[in-house]
Amino acid sequence: MRNKFFTSKFFYILTSVFFAIVLFFNANATAVRNDGNTSGNSVYTATVTNVPIELKYDSNKYFVSTSTSAATVHLSGYNRLQITNETSEDTRNFYLSIDLNHASEGTNAYPIKVEALPSGVKADIVPSTIEVTIEQKAAQEFNVVPKVDKSQIPTGYTVSSIELSEQSVNVTAGKQSITKIHAIEADLPSDALLTNNFNGKVALRAVDEKGKTLPAQISPANIRMKVYVKRLSKEVPIRVNLTGTLDPSLSGMETSLASDNVKIFGEKAALDKISDVVATVDMTGIKESKKVKVSLKAQGVTVYPNTIEVTLTPKVKK
Incomplete structure (x- = not known):
């Protein structure tokens, strides 16, 4: 009787149902674990x-102006290729947007929306909202003001002149914001040190009275700037200082210089203290006319040329 049961059609049906139930629950359990x-x-x-x-x-x-123009996006998903594609600008599908078509004027926080994100990929945006200011559009022409920070001018140098390729530019901004613009600045790049003349393109920015950057569209956004520098200098006379012992057979020693003046370079305070440069010449043992090359130095400045030829002419006693 038992053998007939295990070989009966009913037994096979019952077994099939049992395994179907087992497979069903196993599949669901796997999905939950995933x-x-x-x-x-x-x-x-x-x-x-x-x-x-x-x-x-x-x-x-x-x-429209914003507190930030970009965000960080954290992506996650089970498909490695999808995640890799979305990290590259060349293969990326998703983009971030804020729809302001029905927004009112003023400053408000708006949520950032991720669009065109592939199925199976999750995205978290940081920050999730940003402040946006919406104003009526306004345009105005402004003069360009060159700006060179004092730290970019080395000691002993001064800016002699600045040339700009554009003297004025067109500025577009919000109706209220444009009234706060004090100047359009052409800033010398922060990494430029004016040991030589500068010639290059610089970015323009709109600033208020305190120098704070204001949101604005400037056309053109970049212009060419030429900064001419020179070393602070002045010309002073050379004074000969004779040292040593005059030979007893001589009544005196005459001197003449290859050049009567020399240039000195340095800070203004140091230059102001110097009225001449001394050429010190030792006349010991000199009994006949002789040319001597002497070094020139002065405290706190650079002397050019730094040597001078002095001609010594003995005066014989009569």
């Missing part, structure tokens, strides 16, 4: 920095 990241399926992550935020608004009517 969602909880406790299975062998790895979750791949990547962080993408400086992702630009696209602002959607009527640019013909409004001027």
Whole structure:
């Protein structure tokens, strides 16, 4: 009787149902483990920095400025290739945006939205919201003001002149913000040290009375700037100082210089203290006309040329 049961059609049906139930629960358990990241399926992550935020608004009517123009996006997903593709600008699908088409004027916080994100990829945006200021659009022409920081002018140098390729530029900003613009500055690059003349392109920026940068669109955004420098200097006479012992057969020693004046370079305070440069010549043992090369030095300055030829002419006693 028992053997007939195990070989009966009913037994085979019962067995099939049993295994179907087992497979069903096993499949669901696997799915749950995957969602909880406790299975062998790895979750791949990547962080993408400086992702630009696209602002959607009527640019013909409004001027929009933000507290930041980019965000960081943390990506995660089970497909490594998808994550890798989304980290590269060349293969990226997703982008960040804020729709301001129905927003009111003023400053408010708006959420950043991630768009075109592939299925199976999760994105967390930092920050998730940013402050946006919406104003009526305004335009005005401003003169360009060159700016050179004092720290960029080495000791002993001074700026003699500055030339700009553009004297004025067109500026677009918010109706309220544009009234706060004090100047459009052409800043010498911070890494430039004016030991020589500078000639290059510089960025323009709008600043208020305190020098704070204001949001504005400047056209052109960059101009050519030429800064001419010279070393602080002045010309002073050379004074001969005779030292040593005059030969007893001589009544005196005449001197003449290859040049009567010399240039000195240095800080203004040091230059102001010097009225001449001394050429010290030892006349000991000199009984006939002789040319002597003498070093020239002065405290706190550079002397050029730093040597001078002095001609000594003995005066014989009568």
